[in-house]
Amino acid sequence: MSEVSGTGSTEAPAPAGDQLVVLDNVNKHFGALHVLQDIDLTIHRGEVVVVIGPSGSGKSTLCRTINRLETIDSGAISIDGKPLPQEGRELARLRADVGMVFQSFNLFAHKTVLENVVLGQTKVRRTDKAAAEKKARALLDRVGVGTQADKYPAQLSGGQQQRVAIARALAMDPKVMLFDEPTSALDPEMINEVLEVMQQLARDGMTMVVVTHEMGFARSAANRVVFMADGRIVEEAEPNQFFNNPRSDRAKDFLSKILHH
Amino acid sequence: MNVLLDHFPEFRDGFLGTLAITAASALLALVLGILIAGFRVSPIPPLRVFGTAWVTVLRNTPLTLLFLVAFFVVPQVLIPGTSPFVLATLALGFYTSSFVCEAVRSGISTVPIGQAEAARSLGMTFSQTLRMIVLPQATRTVLPPLSSIFIALTKNSAIAGAFSVAELFSVSKLLSDKGFAIGWIFLWIALAYLVITFAISGLFRVLERRMGVAR
Numbered sequence A: 001m002s003e004v005s006g007t008g009s010t011e012a013p014a015p016a017g018d019q020l021v022v023l024d025n026v027n028k029h030f031g032a033l034h035v036l037q038d039i040d041l042t043i044h045r046g047e048v049v050v051v052i053g054p055s056g057s058g059k060s061t062l063c064r065t066i067n068r069l070e071t072i073d074s075g076a077i078s079i080d081g082k083p084l085p086q087e088g089r090e091l092a093r094l095r096a097d098v099g100m101v102f103q104s105f106n107l108f109a110h111k112t113v114l115e116n117v118v119l120g121q122t123k124v125r126r127t128d129k130a131a132a133e134k135k136a137r138a139l140l141d142r143v144g145v146g147t148q149a150d151k152y153p154a155q156l157s158g159g160q161q162q163r164v165a166i167a168r169a170l171a172m173d174p175k176v177m178l179f180d181e182p183t184s185a186l187d188p189e190m191i192n193e194v195l196e197v198m199q200q201l202a203r204d205g206m207t208m209v210v211v212t213h214e215m216g217f218a219r220s221a222a223n224r225v226v227f228m229a230d231g232r233i234v235e236e237a238e239p240n241q242f243f244n245n246p247r248s249d250r251a252k253d254f255l256s257k258i259l260h261h
Numbered sequence B: 001m002n003v004l005l006d007h008f009p010e011f012r013d014g015f016l017g018t019l020a021i022t023a024a025s026a027l028l029a030l031v032l033g034i035l036i037a038g039f040r041v042s043p044i045p046p047l048r049v050f051g052t053a054w055v056t057v058l059r060n061t062p063l064t065l066l067f068l069v070a071f072f073v074v075p076q077v078l079i080p081g082t083s084p085f086v087l088a089t090l091a092l093g094f095y096t097s098s099f100v101c102e103a104v105r106s107g108i109s110t111v112p113i114g115q116a117e118a119a120r121s122l123g124m125t126f127s128q129t130l131r132m133i134v135l136p137q138a139t140r141t142v143l144p145p146l147s148s149i150f151i152a153l154t155k156n157s158a159i160a161g162a163f164s165v166a167e168l169f170s171v172s173k174l175l176s177d178k179g180f181a182i183g184w185i186f187l188w189i190a191l192a193y194l195v196i197t198f199a200i201s202g203l204f205r206v207l208e209r210r211m212g213v214a215r
């Protein structure tokens, strides 16, 4: 496995070289289910890593361990050189540097769109209200929902909600953004508006971990594809290499299924 | 009929007494109940254990027994010379807090888990998440049971009358001891309780309607 995973990063060195997120021999169980098995994964600053794999392979769990929404049983995770602390203030501070975008958006239902993007800035970063609002409006414009600022999330389409969720995460100036199937709950015609925002982010140099079934996005935006199956990272490679010439049988099998659909 | 007019000051003081002790213990129960509900959903195990113990003990103890503890144990071991009003408020407030806690906790569980996850992902602490994201969204589901809990509290406050707190029930005892027709006394007392309980359910209906249009 190490021989397979090593080649991807040597062939396509990450843009800026230094290690931002490091998972070292991470293991996790849900009861008897060994959902993450000996996961080693390093994400460099400015790198876009797409995680793909069959349903139930542990992609979401992997993504959620990085900001400790899921705890791990063994191994170590560090972000920008700091190991993830226990639940508490220090963890909260670290989470503020890690943006998370969920499949189901999870916008605060009792707050307006603007308030959603302002809240983290004022309550976590202690930014003053005027500056926070200014930044929120700029971000909402950037993701194309500036005119919806005073509406409640339920009044927006799924694609709009997800773009607000991205703006909400960006408002914290995160070092890395985690996306867990950000387009899977969307109607087909809304998928692209969200992917375009993500493409732009990638071009702007944001470090991103993206769990997705959108192979087009993986091909065009990813520096590296991580293929998971049964709780293991089975293959890691540069997108072209992975899609045109997968090495593992699991990956070949997976690709033949999704590409023939 | 005359009993009310002739002893209006007593009735009025009793009414105000019931009102005061209900309001004071409702406030105490609300504050404690929300706090303990926070304990019960907190990520810190000792707090969860404390919360569970609090609810289990207080909810399963007869209120009269709590009054006995408040009046005969608390002054001995803790604070001698505390007024009956304060002791009764403690007994009623602590007892009712266990019910408030459970109502709030079930309200919290109706808020989708993703809301709290999103808040924590932004770097909000547990208490910020609870106060700013979860509790505001739980309020609507908590209001109806809370209304019933406070109505029960109003009626439970009658026990305080037996512990020399001036309130409605103690007025009825005072006057019937003086030999007035018990039927009339009870009628007026019952009406006075009705005024309070109707006011509570009215207040909560208004609150529910306000929450309804707030979104």
Ligand SMILES: Nc1ncnc2c1ncn2[C@@H]1O[C@H](COP(=O)(O)OP(=O)(O)OP(=O)(O)O)[C@@H](O)[C@H]1O
Binding pocket: A030, A033, A035, A053, A054, A055, A056, A057, A058, A059, A060, A061, A062
């Ligand atoms: N909270 C949980 N408790 C118990 N089992 C869980 C929990 N969350 C996930 N699992 C199980 O862990 C396994 C991996 O789940 P995970 O959500 O990480 O998979 P996934 O790769 O994201 O799948 P999908 O593509 O369907 O989203 C699955 O078998 C799932 O049923």
Ligand SMILES: [Mg+2]
Binding pocket: A059, A060, A061, A181
């Ligand atoms: Mg998933």
